[in-house]
Amino acid sequence: MAEKIGIYVCHCGSNIAGTIDVEEVARWAGKNIKDVAVSRDYKFMCSSLGQQMIEDDIKQQGLTGVVVGACSPHLHEKTFRNACHRAGLNPYLCQMTNIREHVSWVNSDKESGTFKAKSLISAAAERVKRQKPLEPMRVKVNPATLVVGGGIAGLQAALELADAGHHVYLVEREPSIGGHMAQFDKTFPTLDCSACILTPKMSEVGQHENITLLTYSELEEVSGSVGNFKVKVRKKARYVDYDKCTGCGICIEKCPRKVLDDVFEAGMGYRKAIYTPFPQAVPRTPVIDTANCTWFTRGKCQVCSKVCPTDAVDYNQQDEIVELEVGNIIIATGWKLFDCKRSSHYGYGRLANVYTNMEFERLCNAAGPTNGKIVLRDGKTEPKSVAIVHCVGSRDANSNSYCSAVCCMAALKFGHLVLEKTNAEVYSFYIDMRSNQKGYEEFYERLQEEGMQFVRGKVGEVTDAARQPAEEGKLIVQVDDTLLGKQRRIPVDMVILMGGLEPQADAKEFGLKCGISCSMAGWYTERHPKLDPVATMTDGVFVAGVCQGPKDIPASVAQGAAAAARVQGMISKGEVMIEPIVASIDEENCSGCRICNNMCPYNAIEFDAEKSISRVITALCKGCGTCVAACPAGVITGAHFNNEQIFAEIDGILWDAKPQAETESVTV
Amino acid sequence: MSNETFEPKIVGFLCNWCSYRAADLAGSARIKYAPNVRIIRLMCSGRVDPTFVVKALADGADGVMIAGCHPGECHYIEQNYKAMRRFHLLKQTLTALGVEPDRVQLVWASAAEGQRLAEAIDKLVADIKRLGPLRWPSNWDEDGGRLKALEEIVKEHEEAMEVPA
Numbered sequence: 001m002a003e004k005i006g007i008y009v010c011h012c013g014s015n016i017a018g019t020i021d022v023e024e025v026a027r028w029a030g031k032n033i034k035d036v037a038v039s040r041d042y043k044f045m046c047s048s049l050g051q052q053m054i055e056d057d058i059k060q061q062g063l064t065g066v067v068v069g070a071c072s073p074h075l076h077e078k079t080f081r082n083a084c085h086r087a088g089l090n091p092y093l094c095q096m097t098n099i100r101e102h103v104s105w106v107n108s109d110k111e112s113g114t115f116k117a118k119s120l121i122s123a124a125a126e127r128v129k130r131q132k133p134l135e136p137m138r139v140k141v142n143p144a145t146l147v148v149g150g151g152i153a154g155l156q157a158a159l160e161l162a163d164a165g166h167h168v169y170l171v172e173r174e175p176s177i178g179g180h181m182a183q184f185d186k187t188f189p190t191l192d193c194s195a196c197i198l199t200p201k202m203s204e205v206g207q208h209e210n211i212t213l214l215t216y217s218e219l220e221e222v223s224g225s226v227g228n229f230k231v232k233v234r235k236k237a238r239y240v241d242y243d244k245c246t247g248c249g250i251c252i253e254k255c256p257r258k259v260l261d262d263v264f265e266a267g268m269g270y271r272k273a274i275y276t277p278f279p280q281a282v283p284r285t286p287v288i289d290t291a292n293c294t295w296f297t298r299g300k301c302q303v304c305s306k307v308c309p310t311d312a313v314d315y316n317q318q319d320e321i322v323e324l325e326v327g328n329i330i331i332a333t334g335w336k337l338f339d340c341k342r343s344s345h346y347g348y349g350r351l352a353n354v355y356t357n358m359e360f361e362r363l364c365n366a367a368g369p370t371n372g373k374i375v376l377r378d379g380k381t382e383p384k385s386v387a388i389v390h391c392v393g394s395r396d397a398n399s400n401s402y403c404s405a406v407c408c409m410a411a412l413k414f415g416h417l418v419l420e421k422t423n424a425e426v427y428s429f430y431i432d433m434r435s436n437q438k439g440y441e442e443f444y445e446r447l448q449e450e451g452m453q454f455v456r457g458k459v460g461e462v463t464d465a466a467r468q469p470a471e472e473g474k475l476i477v478q479v480d481d482t483l484l485g486k487q488r489r490i491p492v493d494m495v496i497l498m499g500g501l502e503p504q505a506d507a508k509e510f511g512l513k514c515g516i517s518c519s520m521a522g523w524y525t526e527r528h529p530k531l532d533p534v535a536t537m538t539d540g541v542f543v544a545g546v547c548q549g550p551k552d553i554p555a556s557v558a559q560g561a562a563a564a565a566r567v568q569g570m571i572s573k574g575e576v577m578i579e580p581i582v583a584s585i586d587e588e589n590c591s592g593c594r595i596c597n598n599m600c601p602y603n604a605i606e607f608d609a610e611k612s613i614s615r616v617i618t619a620l621c622k623g624c625g626t627c628v629a630a631c632p633a634g635v636i637t638g639a640h641f642n643n644e645q646i647f648a649e650i651d652g653i654l655w656d657a658k659p660q661a662e663t664e665s666v667t668v
Numbered sequence: 669m670s671n672e673t674f675e676p677k678i679v680g681f682l683c684n685w686c687s688y689r690a691a692d693l694a695g696s697a698r699i700k701y702a703p704n705v706r707i708i709r710l711m712c713s714g715r716v717d718p719t720f721v722v723k724a725l726a727d728g729a730d731g732v733m734i735a736g737c738h739p740g741e742c743h744y745i746e747q748n749y750k751a752m753r754r755f756h757l758l759k760q761t762l763t764a765l766g767v768e769p770d771r772v773q774l775v776w777a778s779a780a781e782g783q784r785l786a787e788a789i790d791k792l793v794a795d796i797k798r799l800g801p802l803r804w805p806s807n808w809d810e811d812g813g814r815l816k817a818l819e820e821i822v823k824e825h826e827e828a829m830e831v832p833a
Contacts, residue, residue: 624715
């Protein structure tokens with residue numbers, strides 16, 4: 001059947017017409033490109049009149065393909081595909097080519113611009129002639145959702161979905177939900193007690209009939225695609241039977257083995273070998289730390305089992321793999337603290353009274369190892385002067401160049417707590433004071449009024465090497481005070497390092513499991529940094545909270561809610577359309593070499609051992625086309641990006657480079 | 669044709685996610701760069717079949733650019749590594765065929781790097797201008813006679829190898 005192509009060259013006002021002779025391009029296309037039935041130029045193709053023009057031509061001229069030379073397909077591909085669809089032409093028989101962002105906006109010479117536009121229109125025309133009608137696949141959306149991470153962002157997302165009546169599986173690596181917020185003392189700028197605002201949410205999640213809580217568990221494997229994910233979760237053995245345990249805590253009380261708690265207590269306090277991370281833990285079921293349990297390491301003890309009133313301790317418990325089916329995944333895996341030992345010039349780990357921000361949170365916390373008393377490492381001496389060093393592991397070319405967003409405010413918070421609880425002098429050593437959200441600037445002013453002292457200068461060194469008698473026995477902060485224009489040495493008793501936020505150690509690996517990638521800094525890549533911060537490039541996988549980038553609690557909550565809203569939208573629609581840009585293997589001609597099998601990062605190619613051929617699992621294929629290019633026999637077809645179409649596109653794009661003899665499709 | 673008036677014809681294979689968006693960004697930012705690179709949009713740099721590059725050169729292109737996401741940032745996780753492997757092997761093959769290695773260049777550009785992509789394009793165009801036109805098709809006879817003769821031979825062999833139904 002002869003092709004009848006419609007060519008439409010958009011002026012986009014003067015955006016394109018200003019530097020491309022659009023009438024000439026349309027005229028040239030109509031005259032020189034084979035099989036063109038109609039070739040027009042128009043002011044605004046994306047307008048309703050422009051779209052109507054295409055629809056009318058399809059109906060009246062029987063067009064078999066449409067080419068639109070305009071802006072980026074990222075903006076209007078859908079628009080023109082819909083116009084074709086409305087007129088009865090399969091939307092995949094429409095090809096957009098970018099003559100605005102890629103030609104008129106980047107080139108001021110009209111002649112070369114017009115010429116380049118001709119090449120692109122010719123390429124699109126050749127391509128569209130070989131395009132095939134395709135149907136998008138419709139898949140049902142499973143209303144259950146997987147939320148990974150039980151910190152504040154994950155909790156918010158889970159609650160929103162559960163309250164809306166949908167089932168949520170919440171997977172958390174630690175024995176309890178709560179995340180880092182459970183470790184904090186107070187939150188800025190309101191100075192709310194962190195646990196007081198967090199624990200109600202934790203309880204709600206723990207009791208919610210629509211939430212299945214899988215704590216002390218890790219996501220092992222993800223397969224499937226949007227609407228239909230199959231995930232494997234490993235429930236690590238707690239060695240306590242969840243159903244029998246009442247959370248009475250007698251086992252913890254009687255356990256003879258004390259262990260340094262370097263997770264929840266940030267190394268400032270102790271727990272037992274059988275433990276819950278903190279008293280308000282949800283669930284209250286304890287966990288046995290087998291690396292430090294006397295029974296597991298030396299075969300002696302079993303006190304916990306003996307004192308348990310419900311016989312809930314089970315030393316033979318095994319890890320359990322749970323398989324779940326969900327429609328969408330929300331990743332809210334949070335962050336870890338910068339290892340302050342890396343800034344060795346600040347002496348953390350070497351000088352006793354240098355603390356990290358998380359250590360100080362535990363020190364201040366009324367439920368912490370010193371019951372909230374601010375004392376030095378000896379456990380009794382109150383500091384008379386405290387230095388707070390900003391930007392440790394942030395805004396630093398030697399470690400992380402980004403700003404961790406929360407530390408300036410947390411530093412102010414610490415300043416307030418020190419001033420409130422002690423008579424100490426407090427110094428803040430900052431580069432800039434970042435207090436840009438609601439109530440934050442007011443909080444900064446308040447601290448200035450409370451008498452906190454602010455020195456603008458990045459600290460060069462924290463040392464105990466005294467140069468004068470007044471410095472003996474103190475920690476000296478060496479700083480370039482940029483407001484005074486002087487070097488200063490300020491002796492203090494305690495130094496608090498505001499460690500930066502970093503992605504979790506296994507963030508990249510975990511992201512790959514779910515099919516999402518990280519930026520160079522290690523934060524998960526969102527679909528659009530401005531307009532789509534919770535979606536990822538992988539449909540059905542969302543991110544919320546600090547794992548997407550450093551942010552404070554309100555922003556994490558907002559993102560958790562936003563991700564939940566997106567999932568809700570999909571659930572209420574009930575089905576999702578997947579672009580039919582997928583690969584398929586010609587089974588007749590496949591030789592079973594299996595080179596393609598390892599090309600696919602989504603494991604979308606399976607090998608049929610019986611027939612000795614490879615096969616694409618269409619539901620898993622994301623359409624990258626790598627296997628298509630890899631097949632040595634050329635038997636894999638990439639729908640909508642097949643070899644025939646690309647070769648034709650190359651032919652069209654080089655219309656002016658062919659030898660003098662008249663070519664098949666385009667006359668010079 | 670002297671090199672001063674030589675305007676290279678270059679085909680660019682850009683991946684939909686990073687490099688194509690980078691080119692869009694260069695446009696939005698009105699960054700001006702050489703108009704010699706004619707862009708073909710693919711979903712991923714991993715889709716770039718070495719035959720695309722060879723076809724482009726055989727069709728008369730003086731150079732080819734392959735652009736994709738930075739290693740580690742591929743929208744399809746790791747496919748740009750595969751593009752990278754193919755690219756290096758392709759360059760060796762092309763060099764053996766007498767095509768200067770600088771004619772085919774691989775560029776990584778994230779969606780935020782419009783300026784960087786524009787600069788890479790300017791550099792490629794400058795490199796190709798220095799190398800001069802490739803003129804691969806005109807290695808064949810002007811009227812395509814040699815190519816036609818080869819096609820006849822292939823047809824003969826195909827007919828001989830056909831198994832009667």
